[in-house]
Amino acid sequence: MSDLTMQHLTTEELELWAQGLLGAARTMHLTECTLCFAEAQQERRLHLTLSQLPLFAPRAGFADRVMAQVKVPKTSGEFRA
Amino acid sequence: MVAWAKEGHEAAFRELIRRYERPVFALVYRMVRDRALAEDLSQETFIKVLNALASYNPDYKFSSWIFKIANNAAIDHIRKKDLDTLSLDGAPDADTPDAIKATQLQIGTGGESPLDEVASKELGSAIERAISKLRPEYRACILLRFVEGYSYEEIADVMEIPLGTVKTYIHRARNELREHLADRRPETPPAKAP
Ligand SMILES: [Zn+2]
Numbered sequence: 001m002s003d004l005t006m007q008h009l010t011t012e013e014l015e016l017w018a019q020g021l022l023g024a025a026r027t028m029h030l031t032e033c034t035l036c037f038a039e040a041q042q043e044r045r046l047h048l049t050l051s052q053l054p055l056f057a058p059r060a061g062f063a064d065r066v067m068a069q070v071k072v073p074k075t076s077g078e079f080r081a
Numbered sequence: 082m083v084a085w086a087k088e089g090h091e092a093a094f095r096e097l098i099r100r101y102e103r104p105v106f107a108l109v110y111r112m113v114r115d116r117a118l119a120e121d122l123s124q125e126t127f128i129k130v131l132n133a134l135a136s137y138n139p140d141y142k143f144s145s146w147i148f149k150i151a152n153n154a155a156i157d158h159i160r161k162k163d164l165d166t167l168s169l170d171g172a173p174d175a176d177t178p179d180a181i182k183a184t185q186l187q188i189g190t191g192g193e194s195p196l197d198e199v200a201s202k203e204l205g206s207a208i209e210r211a212i213s214k215l216r217p218e219y220r221a222c223i224l225l226r227f228v229e230g231y232s233y234e235e236i237a238d239v240m241e242i243p244l245g246t247v248k249t250y251i252h253r254a255r256n257e258l259r260e261h262l263a264d265r266r267p268e269t270p271p272a273k274a275p
Pocket of ligand 1: 007008009031033034035036037
């Protein structure tokens, strides 16, 4: 067993794992450590839950209300995105 | 885009608002848990940012700048509100376990105050309630990381705190969220490792 598979996963590594981004060598540790495996599962549930949070938007006309109070400097030319 | 806005193009100003109004509003709303107040604070944020655009440093990420101002506005509001009703002895920067506990109880009351009808519908889920129980600083870190997808370094930038503190906050926040959510989990079968 190499050093890479023996060390417990750090918080950041657990987070990477939950996103499917942890390298294979470190992921191997999860097959050997029930402690980290349990942590990883909890982490994934948390990620799933947080990723399902709804998006919120302000009421319509927000931009107009902001622009009414913003000083736009004098300009020339056209805007292109 | 920001360069166009700096040159004074109204359409560019509007485009910046269009891009950031949702994420900025969502962050502030989850911080203060009051729609009308979140609208006011978000509006103030945009007005402040757009009126100061001439002095904006383009080396700095625009999104970081606007989130920083929005987050400060939300946290200032929460602290002010709590000062009205409770004493905050050393609370905002509490770093001993007891101090943190005390801070949680005090500042946490902001998140648990009765919500209006819309907010209770929108923010009433278990995860939203769990987020509301976090200290404001933890809450901001978690939202920036998991909702906005910011890196730890970017969060440190936005919150003006050291990288190590971001890691500590996120670690503690995540543990608290997992605790809050643990009670209502038996219906979900555990996921398998990939
Ligand atoms: Zn382990």
